[in-house]
Amino acid sequence: MRQMTNILKGFFPNIPIYAAIGNHESFPRDSFPPPEVPEVWEKFGIQWLYDTIADQWEKLVKGPAPSSIRFGGYYSVLIRPGLRLISINTNYCYRFNWWLLYKSVDPGLVLRWLVSELHDAEKRGELVHIIGHVPPYYTDCYSQWAHQFSRIVTRYSHIIRGQFYGHSHMDEFRLHYDVNSPQKPIGVQYITPNNGPFNNLNPSFRLFYIDGDYPETTRKVLDYETWVMNLTHANKFDAPHWYQLYSARRDLQLPTLDPYDWDQLVQRMAQDPELFSKYRRYQVQDSDMYAKRSCGEKCRRKVLCTIVDGDKLMPPKCHPHD
Incomplete structure (x- = not known):
């Protein structure tokens, strides 16, 4: 330390x-x-x-x-x-x-x-x-x-x-819903990916953009970007190369990073396999190891259910094994 x-x-x-x-x-x-x-x-x-x-x-x-x-x-x-x-x-x-x-x-x-x-x-x-x-x-x-x-x-x-x-070592988020009104999204837990390779992942770091210093500031998270270093490339050329994997608002088509828009993203990913595949690539930090494994329908439901059903003592919003 x-x-x-x-x-x-x-x-x-x-x-x-x-x-x-x-x-x-x-x-x-x-x-x-x-x-x-x-x-x-x-x-x-x-x-x-x-x-x-x-x-x-x-x-x-x-x-x-x-x-x-x-x-x-x-x-x-x-x-x-x-x-x-x-x-x-x-x-x-x-x-x-x-x-x-x-x-x-x-x-x-x-x-x-x-x-x-x-x-x-x-x-x-x-x-x-x-x-x-x-x-x-x-x-x-x-x-x-x-x-x-x-x-x-x-x-x-x-x-x-x-x-x-x-x-978690992965690039993820979890949604909070009001315990008194379980359909109402009220918060986001941002889970930043790891800066080491465990497990079959690429080293990563993240930059958050927060509403800054001015009289009416909201201090909300306005955007973030995740940067990764591809280990396959680094091992092949013996040189680390960092690149921006994605920007949340631009690449996930989010109007804002408010809880409501994250909730809507989950709904969109449930209907749009291509959008989910993009999110999955971000989740595993562009890992070449994970690219070899498919995330089919069962895997997709599990990933999406995990985002919205973080509080196990509230009514479930989806059932991963259906």
Whole structure:
């Protein structure tokens, strides 16, 4: 972690960098005991990790680390006037974190803390971006936790203007629907692809364009572009070549990146095999390995159902096995 901090600082010396904790940071990997249970924390706690993270993040943002990092690996910070960034520790919903079998109700108290932060942001008139590692609607996150997260997003959807995650290694998104009105799209979980080759994928990175600094700014995600490096080409010519794979609005024909338009995209992909094939190529980062495998009707339904049925405790919108 110290090595990564130094690399990032070297390349971006004057840009604040805000991080989210992933499942490989702990040792043993995936092990995140609940810090609010004293008898557990005294024996098995990972205070060494949270203290290290706080120390490293202070260097990246050039300011004091919030105390919540040292408690549970999450934090909230005002990054622009009226724009708050909340970094959540989604290892407390991760199904391979076996401590969740010991304490399953809001381990790490992350959801309680998140509600408190959103409540205060609402009172102050702030807009919010959320970052995390495991997407709450990803299959690795417990569905009960994800549903409670859904309820929180429903309550505060008017101020949550972006959610950004990783972990899946693919280029994906998940849609939030209002828990009280299940047909109404209210949010998007953007899942950025990985910058390594795991598994049969090309290294990638993404640039988001956010509504900027002016009096009536919405702080919405206006567009994004994904860049990839083709490994077949790199191995053949012994030289990495990065190229822009796609731009969301241009190549997926999105009027805006609002939840409604993403929902409409799913409807269009369900009717248009060519459009889905294009999305599938983006999802797997233009991988030559995946290009050899077809994604037929069953595969297409599964991909599309996964986007709209992230909250397993809400009525399903489609049935992947029909």
